[in-house]
Amino acid sequence: MAKVFNDSVMSLPGTDSALTFRRGALDWEATYGIWRRDLKKFFREKSRLWGGIARPILWLIILGSSLKPAISSSSLGSTGIDYTHYIFPGVIALTLIFTSIQSAISIIWDREFGFLKEVMVAPVPRLSILLGKALGGATQATIQGIITLAFAPLIGLWLNPLVLLGLLGTMFVIAFALTALGIVISSAMTSFEGFGVISNFVVMPMYFLSGAIYPTESAPFWIKPLIYINPLTYGVDALRQVTIGVGVHDFWFDMGVLAVFAVVVLAIALPLFNRE
Template sequence: MTAPALPASDASSPPDRPAVRDGSGPDRVPRLWHELRAVHALVHRDLLRLAAQPVHTGLMLVQPMLYLFILGGGLAALIPNSSLGGGYQTYLFPGVLMMTVQTPAIMVGIRLITDRQSGYVRELLMAPVRRPTLLLGTCAGGTLVATVQGAVLLTLVGAIGLPYDPLLLLTLLVGMMLTSFTLTALALTLAVTLDRPEVFNMLLGLVMMPLLLLSGGFFPVGNLPGWAQALAAANPLAYGVDVLRRCIAARVPDRAAPTTVEWSGWQPPVLLEGTLLLTVGILALLWAAHRFGRPE
């Protein structure tokens, strides 16, 4: 008796070679489940690190609180309320929230570089998931940690004369999450192109201070030269501060402060500002995922 002939499609390959899966059909759901589990594991790791370092987290909140109560309290007596729509501390609060979420977002980029140097990223790449998924999980974890730290400062809104309005707190929380995502994505975009944390820190030292000063978080930029106002309109931090400030103005109209972003005298709606901020974060994350997905 002769053995049955193999199908034509299998004649050129050994019978024991596993079939190549294209991610379609019944294999699609398990593959997606593995990707989601990888993202969850990376987010969980960042939350465990946050819970295991309460002193470090508290120290990161000291500087924003000093700006809010010492700098804000000192300048409040010198700056008339009429020029800012309210007290200076209320005007400063969105900028302080920006400072709070900025630090943990930047640390995600530094940690990615150090993890690559220590070999931890090489161990992660052995997991049966795509490389961009690992970067997405890192971005999601950094965004959540930055938002949690910013949420701690939301408990101080009563100290600067703002009401504990649930809708106000919710909109500020959403605005901080959006800003945290964009900053984390931009930090990862820079981190995937660099090999040493020293270079990363040096570039941040050169870039972050001008971005903060042109964000409108500490003083109105309307009196600056035209070129500086144009830079402010292209500054992603300015859009984050603007979104937070307009969230306050929507719930507390008597504390409405002058906004930062203007396009030839036209003030874009807050939804458009939020959409642009989200778009910048998505494009930065896609580019970082593309760069991170390339074999080293």
């Protein structure tokens, strides 16, 4: 206990951060800090990486190969399309939505274990915190998406480097929008009790209504509105255009819808997140 403390470290004159730091509307260093922490934890949790490998095997190899003989390519809206190729963008979308929502759920986790308080008492704009979370979730989901891409050659889908680059950007935009959605949900939730509800009533319906594993053009009229308000519909459409060149909307229209969705959703999340 008998230590001599040199207080020069803690009392250097004139360098007090409170006096020299000029705060803007956004605090990018805080955003970076939150992003970096989320990624550190992502790479430490090996189980999540394994989930990223198991999902494509299950959906692409097992489901895709089994359904392939039963589904004619003409029912997919275009002739000469292999069913496994058709659902490949859908499997990427599945990976993105799962990882994005899961990473946004960490807000509830952080609240439960107290860490969120450390963030909330810091002199940091709330929007910068949410941006850090959204960018962190988007990055994690994109990494998982890249793992899924590694399965493309197994179903005989060869993607050239330019397509891969395009996919990277597309995946990131989709993942950002989905993480933003996850942030709204976890800002509104107060405990883990609602977790199962989310995965059953948000993630799965969004997935089935997105056109990821079957075309939704021939869906009954009363389901159509749900398809149109589903952001993942546009995500899957964009991914499908980049990977196999088939799609319903214009690619940039899809991207625009996702961007607007992300902004709107973050605007809703902000007051929810900021509650006492």
